[in-house]
Amino acid sequence: QVQLVESGGGLVQAGGSLRLKCVLSGRTLSSYAMGWFRQAPGKEREFVAAISWSGGSTYYLDSVKGRFTISRDNAKNTVYLQMNSLKPEDTAVYYCAADYGPGPVDANRDFGSWGQGTQVTVSS
Numbered sequence: 001q002v003q004l005v006e007s008g009g010g011l012v013q014a015g016g017s018l019r020l021k022c023v024l025s026g027r028t029l030s031s032y033a034m035g036w037f038r039q040a041p042g043k044e045r046e047f048v049a050a051i052s053w054s055g056g057s058t059y060y061l062d063s064v065k066g067r068f069t070i071s072r073d074n075a076k077n078t079v080y081l082q083m084n085s086l087k088p089e090d091t092a093v094y095y096c097a098a099d100y101g102p103g104p105v106d107a108n109r110d111f112g113s114w115g116q117g118t119q120v121t122v123s124s
Contacts, residue, residue, distance in 0.1 A: 086122045
């Protein structure tokens with residue numbers, strides 16, 4: 001059974017940076033495509049970024065392109081989301097997600113395993 005634990009959230013001023021971390025346990029990370037999602041108060045959960053199991057493909061929400069970078073370290077069973085130039089509208093609970101196997105990664109991929117989330121708050 002896959003377990004995902006996120007960390008790295010916090011309070012930051014607009015323009016600042018945070019790096020979120022997601023540790024996968026129970027299975028080997030290299031077998032999974034990984035994604036980051038977020039949910040702001042009163043809004044639906046939205047896709048943010050995804051990375052293929054090989055790390056060779058990535059996909060981003062348009063509004064975070066050029067500011068956020070998803071990466072993975074399979075040796076550490078860890079996925080990262082580096083967030084730069086943060087804006088108040090990036091404020092949300094950020095969730096890590098995993099989906100077994102190869103295949104394209106995009107906003108439509110069906111991720112079956114989820115973490116508990118980490119809060120990111122960007123002040124103006």
